[in-house]
Amino acid sequence: MEIDLRLESSLWVGKKRYKAVLTGWHFQWTEVDKNNREKKTTLVPVSELIALEKGQVEILPRKSVEDTDKDFTVFYVKRSSSGGSYGLLWQFGRIQFSCASRALRDQWTSHLRAALKTHSPSRPHRLLVFINPYGGKKKGRNIYHSLVAPLFELAGITSHVIVTERANQARDHLLKKDLSGFDGVVCVGGDGMFSEIMHGMIGRTQQEAGLSENDLNVTLQPCHLHIGIIPAGSTDCVCFATVGVNDPVTSALHIIIGDSQPLDVCSAHHPTEPVRYSVSLLGYGFYGDVLAESERHRWMGPLRYDFSGFMVYLSSRSYAGVVHYLPADPLLSSPRDNTRCLSGCSVCSKSTERLFPHSTVSESVHSFQCSQYRSDRSEAGWVSVAGRFRCVSFTCMSSSCPRSPLGLSPSAHLADGTGDLILVRESHPLGFLKFLHRHTSSEDQFDLPFVEVHRVKAFRFSLPPGEEEDSLEDMESEAARERENQESPQCRMDSETKSRTGSEQQLTDRAKGDWSREKSLFCGPCCTEAPAVSVWNCDGEILPFSEIQGRVHGQLVHLYARGIEDKAACVG
Numbered sequence: 001m002e003i004d005l006r007l008e009s010s011l012w013v014g015k016k017r018y019k020a021v022l023t024g025w026h027f028q029w030t031e032v033d034k035n036n037r038e039k040k041t042t043l044v045p046v047s048e049l050i051a052l053e054k055g056q057v058e059i060l061p062r063k064s065v066e067d068t069d070k071d072f073t074v075f076y077v078k079r080s081s082s083g084g085s086y087g088l089l090w091q092f093g094r095i096q097f098s099c100a101s102r103a104l105r106d107q108w109t110s111h112l113r114a115a116l117k118t119h120s121p122s123r124p125h126r127l128l129v130f131i132n133p134y135g136g137k138k139k140g141r142n143i144y145h146s147l148v149a150p151l152f153e154l155a156g157i158t159s160h161v162i163v164t165e166r167a168n169q170a171r172d173h174l175l176k177k178d179l180s181g182f183d184g185v186v187c188v189g190g191d192g193m194f195s196e197i198m199h200g201m202i203g204r205t206q207q208e209a210g211l212s213e214n215d216l217n218v219t220l221q222p223c224h225l226h227i228g229i230i231p232a233g234s235t236d237c238v239c240f241a242t243v244g245v246n247d248p249v250t251s252a253l254h255i256i257i258g259d260s261q262p263l264d265v266c267s268a269h270h271p272t273e274p275v276r277y278s279v280s281l282l283g284y285g286f287y288g289d290v291l292a293e294s295e296r297h298r299w300m301g302p303l304r305y306d307f308s309g310f311m312v313y314l315s316s317r318s319y320a321g322v323v324h325y326l327p328a329d330p331l332l333s334s335p336r337d338n339t340r341c342l343s344g345c346s347v348c349s350k351s352t353e354r355l356f357p358h359s360t361v362s363e364s365v366h367s368f369q370c371s372q373y374r375s376d377r378s379e380a381g382w383v384s385v386a387g388r389f390r391c392v393s394f395t396c397m398s399s400s401c402p403r404s405p406l407g408l409s410p411s412a413h414l415a416d417g418t419g420d421l422i423l424v425r426e427s428h429p430l431g432f433l434k435f436l437h438r439h440t441s442s443e444d445q446f447d448l449p450f451v452e453v454h455r456v457k458a459f460r461f462s463l464p465p466g467e468e469e470d471s472l473e474d475m476e477s478e479a480a481r482e483r484e485n486q487e488s489p490q491c492r493m494d495s496e497t498k499s500r501t502g503s504e505q506q507l508t509d510r511a512k513g514d515w516s517r518e519k520s521l522f523c524g525p526c527c528t529e530a531p532a533v534s535v536w537n538c539d540g541e542i543l544p545f546s547e548i549q550g551r552v553h554g555q556l557v558h559l560y561a562r563g564i565e566d567k568a569a570c571v572g
Ligand SMILES: CCCCCCCCCCCCC/C=C/[C@@H](O)[C@H](COP(=O)(O)O)NC(=O)CCCCC
Pocket: 190, 191, 192, 193, 233, 234, 235, 236, 237, 280, 281, 287, 290, 291, 305, 306, 309, 399, 401, 403, 404, 407, 408, 433, 436, 437, 439, 440, 537, 538, 539, 540, 541
């Protein structure tokens, strides 16, 4: 039975009279002057009410200022476009109303609570929070306790907080521990921490579904718990690209109101390694080298990427490889169509229907997607490109971040079941600088003769024929044999770098984070030749192999977010 939630009355804020109306979906209040003329109206969707309390209540610190029996306080989401940021900052608004009687006050609070229950059913009540105390500028703990926890408490959310003591603790917890009773998981950290949590959640979901996640042909089961991200890392690209700003309060408010944003995930497979997942960047060449170099300068904090980016740029490397890709349907969208994936994106919504045609029947979805992918895996429809590349990058979303406000691929979609493959061929160093620099402005980085971009469903990267890699174990044992025989380690780079042995040695070194053999990026006469292989940067983690196969899994995880809001539509 539909409950009538409509309510209308006069309410007072101090000495000012307001006409307040609850329609069910919206709560609005309009100031009325002494001549009964209506002035400015504030309209808040019920789904964006944060909390409702009887009396006059303050937060930070939270206390009841005055518990008069005719008052109630409403906390709600207030948008602000300040700060020149790309998306919209959310703040909490607070207004204290006085009613003509206690009975009216109780009527308002019960109607507003009932409206919240009806129109905002997916709010979390209990959250599992992981804080990486070492991410970014090491402020995760402080950010959570001073800015986020008081808002969760106000909204009636209970949280179980784990401050991690080692890498992969959050992933292991999610894989093994009892998660019943939790509505979602919160990540306080950067992209690396998010990736850890995503690996735990995807792995757990596949375990429970009895699916082998290492099998490239298996259609993975979407995760049912949502993930919230409180940005406290170095790049914070996943947060920026799904919310539009890196702001802990904005993210906390998206979590509180139970927003939901599906996200495509790319699985990266290698025959001898466990599967890895990526949402923001799978990058070989420049981005792989920047990450490997930056790990040696972690003490610099977020600046390590700028320093390493500069150093790697100066080294001017390119790598040989063969890229195969399976194009997505060009009639649905294109990476050069100059559109943006914004909140409520129609391309993503249509993809939901395409990816999950009968969304409640998961079995049929599974077999449908599986057969579709298997037929695609035949060589029909695959395209190949061979050459020397400065970088091969793949992203499932725009990957916008403060360093690059429009991102690696500005027209990519968060949840369309595709990703963008960006191939940057060997070019003059100034050309590559132009390409990089365009990421920081609105100039089109794809409008360069040595750059191509393709919207794809799957891809694979191999070393050129004759230079294919063996398994890492083979490479390690060969490397050990070589070390026993080697005359002078420093001359390693002088030898035939294009030979299998040279490539494999470099890959093994880099996989282990051992760049000592390369000495530095400019190591003088004994190291004049560039290394033959790079590593992959998988959302900030080094993948210890060159040859990979990637496949996009549409809408595999869900975030407490709503995509980037259109500024023009949201701020009057
Ligand atoms: C001359 C100006 C050059 C500017 C180059 C700008 C290019 C920026 C593109 C950034 C894309 C970022 C994609 C996200 C990657 C993150 O997953 C990863 C890990 O983040 P975190 O865990 O928070 O540390 N970050 C990076 O790999 C940093 C790449 C920086 C490259 C300069």
